Amino acid sequence: MTTTPARPRFTIPGLTPEQGAEVGGILQDRLNALNDLALTLKHIHWNVVGQNFIAVHEMLDPQIEAVRGMVDDTAERMATMGISPQGTPGAIVEQRSWDDYSLGRATTQEHLGALDLVYTGVIESHRAAQETTSDIDPVTEDMIIGQLRDLELFHWFVRAHLENIAGELSTSGASHEREAADSAAVGDELEGR
Template identity: 65%
Template sequence: MATNSKLRYTVPGMSESDAERVVELLQGRLDAANDLHLTLKHIHWNVVGPHFIAVHEMLDPQVEAVRGFADDLAERIATLGGSPCGTPGRLVENRSWQEYSIGRATTQEHLGALDLVYQGVIESYRKGITELEELDPVTQDMFIAQTNDLELFHWFIRAHLEDKGGNLSTAGAASEEEAARAAR
């Protein structure tokens, strides 16, 4: 559950138990969106190399969109009677992924690592979409719309990692460090 174990109320036509599960799913995506927009900004500040300006400027619209996702997710939690939590402590305590591990690095290294970040975020959204099919089609629509944008952003990243045959330099990488090395 987000921060409170008890909802204050929920929307008409939704059971409290369904609303509690939907709030859990929303809070997980809120944590992911907050982490992702901070990670994207970290990369924006730490990217170097010949393609610096292209990547630096490509990331700002992604940061802004993902910040907007966080706001939408938090407002949906409140709409369902929950209490969204966007504090740094909550994020660190409850995330199921490792902190982004690349500091100052070339554009290709960051894009390689970011490829894996986007894979994880998108996979989690898709799992939520499946679970929300029966629980709440309104929240499912939100997840679908956000996933659409995330997949587009992921394509922007992967276009830098792909050769003319469609092969990704990061294929098979299991960690951000591996993906960064492979993308060099």
């Protein structure tokens, strides 16, 4: 759900205030998604248990730090455009189009399965934002492309834990976090891990 902020009194040179408001709405949606992703990654970091615990626990710290950097870049881009970024928990909850992360204490494979879907959602909506901003504001598009590069890399790190020797993902076909978590756990058992 993209929220269009109020028309700014000023924006960056080369854009109209209406274009600034349009890009600001796209960025607010990305800000919400990135803030939510950072919190979800930290939640997983605290709640992951079982085999490969330390590897997954420590893999998440650099991802959390990088995503927090993306949050800051996104909010500062909004401010540069004359838009007030809304970074409160209430803004995330009120404006998001996705459900809250559903797993608490769970195994590494269950969390990684669910996280696969989380990253898929963030990346797909980031790609849509990149496409929409490409004609309006190439500087914002460039920022989003840089974020996509890192998000896709982190997604690969997660998926490497879910992939079998044939290159198939245990979460293939899952449409909900719990379903992906269960599929990943079963896939792990079938692989004998």
